[in-house]
Amino acid sequence: MIRPFFSEACVRIAVLLLAAGPGLRAQPADTPVSSYLPVNGEEPAAKLLLRLAREKPARMQSHRAYLAERYDLVDGPAAGGTMSRGKPLQGGVRARLAPGVTWEMLAALTPAEIRARDIFPAGFRPLPHPHHAEGGMLFPAFVIDELQRQEQRDLARVDLDFDLPDHFLPEFPPAIFLTTRPDLGDVSQGRVVTLDNYFALFNGILNPKQLEGLRLLLTPFPQQQFNSTDDRRSDRPSRGVACLDCHTNGHTNAATHLAGDARPQAFRHRVDTPTLRGVNIQRLFGSQRALKSVEDFTEFEQRGAYFDGDTVIAVKKGANVLERGSQVHAMAEMQALFDFPPAPKLGVTGRLDPAIATAAELRGQALFAGKAQCATCHAPPYYTDNSMHNLHTARFFAPRPERGAITTADGPIKTFPLRGLKDSPPYLHDGRLLTLADTVEFFNLILGTRLTADEKADLEAFLRVL
Ligand code: HEC
Ligand code: HEC
Incomplete structure (x- = not known):
């Protein structure tokens, strides 16, 4: 089938229509393009969440039809x-x-x-x-179920479900291989590591600084969709999201997001969670951004990526500014232990x-x-x-x-x-x-x-x- 051509002018008009981020979509096309997200919601939270939940089935159906094409x-x-x-x-x-x-x-x-x-x-x-104008962190159902079971923390979104079928996603839970203890093979014991079990699994295998790094990588912090304000996408106010909610066991569960790097919204790239296996031998981090160390990327994730690259909204929702010496280093050291599989x-x-x-x-x-x-x-x-x-x-x-x-x-x-x-x-x-x-x-x-x-x-x- 030969599809019609889209001229550059047509793309420019579409950019104006699509440029606005979450919450601005209903505004007229001449709304100025902004780099910022709106700080105050335009609809009462209860009404907004109900509307989004009502729109969800049709949205997912049309997105799945698009994937099938x-x-x-x-x-x-x-x-x-x-x-x-x-x-x-x-x-x-x-x-x-x-x-x-x-x-x-x-x-x-x-x-x-x-x-x-x-x-x-x-x-x-x-x-x-799956909803590009809205974007945000989105987790496969098997991840949501496991965290609900272990931690009673709900990462379901009222407005969206994960889109790709499970058989195209990484195995869950994935194995964990440590650069420091190759003799042990897979140390996951077939479990998803959470705050609930990390100490029992790793005490005696990691040093105290690495254990603290792991604890921080498993600790949820507020972000754009999962927080306790009225502007969220979870049914109930949320404690937030932990690093290893996406990078399960130091690998990936294919949770998706939009990179914070570009504006306007329509130009932001969808990003598939990369594995953290082998960050020890890498020198550039982020698909577009090329930050130069795991330490920098760790800070950036919580200051920037967690809030769609908007430092203003981060203040409202509760950014967790990590301390470089005692927290970022421990988290980075822990990440550098996740080895490639044999x-x-x-x-x-x-x-x-x-x-x-x-x-x-x-x-x-x-x-x-x-x-x-x-x-x-x-x-x-x-x-x-x-x-x-x-x-x-x-x-x-x-x-x-x-x-x-x-x-x-x-x-x-x-x-x-x-x-x-x-x-x-x-x-x-x-x-x-x-x-x-x-x-x-x-x-x-x-x-x-x-x-x-x-x-x-x-x-x-x-x-x-x-
Ligand atoms: C929503 C799921 C999600 C959460 C939560 C998350 N990440 Fe990521 N992470 C990603 C995605 C997606 C990328 C790719 C970003 C890009 O390409 O710009 C990434 C990239 C990275 C990278 C660079 C990897 C590479 O190969 O370039 C590091 C390091 C990293 N994350 C660490 C962390 C840390 C530390 C935290 C917690 C502070 C965290 N991540 C939380 C999804 C997540
Ligand atoms: C000019 C440099 C270059 C060459 C040559 C190249 N690649 Fe790549 N490859 C890349 C880049 C850059 C990416 C990341 C692209 C992206 O994510 O959009 C990539 C990504 C990939 C990925 C996906 C990795 C992942 O984890 O998602 C695979 C698989 C891959 N390349 C295989 C190949 C194969 C097979 C060939 C030869 C037929 C090849 N590449 C040739 C640069 C190259």
């Missing part, structure tokens, strides 16, 4: 592949093609031709938040051990370093160059308003490490790619490498063992 969402495990604790990997390319188009046809066209015919797969464009087929240099790797994996490794060009940016042993790159995705499609977002150029994005990759779907900063096979097709177009079907399968086999 972008992707094949069926639960279809890949033969043989599992995450570290056994959850099956999903198989196959899930981004849908326009009718009559094949992956081979697409790869034979130039980016300009793909753009002119508007046949870049919709699932390869930026993924909007990759038994990789040797000390991060390359396959030919004695145990399969022929397909070895061919995949050769492609990764050769024809497929991946190693240019994803250098072993951790498969990152600790830098940012602009993949120029917008060569392939015209910018357009899409469900409250403007889907347009991504800009420079951090090269996420590929070690432990199989454990952290969905992929890319916004989670737009659902499977490893999707990432292979995506980069085949982005890099213009024209891989054959066999080469794509080999490359995927290699990605699974990283």
Whole structure:
């Protein structure tokens, strides 16, 4: 299907309409674009929450229909592949093609031709938040249930549910590997670490400063949607959100959010929670922001990201300003202990051990370093160059308003490490790619490498063992 083109002027008008953040949406289109969120609500809280709850079913239904247009969402495990604790990997390319188009046809066209015919797969464009104009932290149902059970803390939103099906998300609870105690293997004991059990699980394994860091990472603090003011999205006033509510067990549960970095609202990127495994070997933090230390990112999360990047609203809702010496350092030290999961087929240099790797994996490794060009940016042993790159995705499609977002150029994005990759779907900063096979097709177009079907399968086999 050839979709109509959107002119730059049309996008500009849409920007004005969509620019306003939460609470401003009902205002006329000539409302000045502002960097700030409104401080006072326009509707009494009880009435607002009731209205949002009433709107929720229709909103989720239309968003799920949109996802079904972008992707094949069926639960279809890949033969043989599992995450570290056994959850099956999903198989196959899930981004849908326009009718009559094949992956081979697409790869034979130039980016300009793909753009002119508007046949870049919709699932390869930026993924909007389920309610982009509103945004905010949003948790999968299994996370909400577990925290409710352990801590009687409710992270359900009255206005929204998480959107992607569970089979595309990381296993829950994920394993925990410690850089300081590799001899112990997975120390999670199959549990979600919370304030309720962290001491019993880690006393005697961590030092006192790390234990204090872990306690702080598990302590809820107010944020934009979960707080005790009238401007919240939880049914009842909330104690807030802890770091490891999203970074469960130092990994990720795919909770989503909008990055605080851009204005207006429609240009903010949806962000899929990245794993904290391997932050010890990384030098840049945040997909767009490139903060230079885990300490800086830890401070920024609670001062800025928790409040959608608005320092004014943070004062109203109760920002928790962390003390650098006694709190931030302890939290950062703890984060640096979360190790990548074991990759038994990789040797000390991060390359396959030919004695145990399969022929397909070895061919995949050769492609990764050769024809497929991946190693240019994803250098072993951790498969990152600790830098940012602009993949120029917008060569392939015209910018357009899409469900409250403007889907347009991504800009420079951090090269996420590929070690432990199989454990952290969905992929890319916004989670737009659902499977490893999707990432292979995506980069085949982005890099213009024209891989054959066999080469794509080999490359995927290699990605699974990283
Ligand atoms: C709503 C879920 C959520 C909560 C709660 C949360 N984070 Fe994050 N975290 C994210 C997302 C999403 C990103 C990616 C942000 C981006 O790309 O700009 C991120 C990024 C990070 C990063 C950088 C990782 C990287 O690979 O670049 C660190 C470090 C981090 N968070 C630590 C924390 C700490 C410490 C806290 C508590 C103060 C916290 N997070 C609370 C979702 C969350
Ligand atoms: C020019 C540098 C560059 C090259 C070459 C490159 N990548 Fe990447 N890769 C990136 C960047 C930057 C990101 C983050 C993009 C985003 O999140 O929007 C990324 C993200 C990924 C991700 C998702 C990681 C995650 O945790 O979400 C996968 C998988 C991946 N690349 C695989 C590959 C493969 C396979 C190849 C070769 C076919 C490849 N990349 C080539 C820079 C590169």
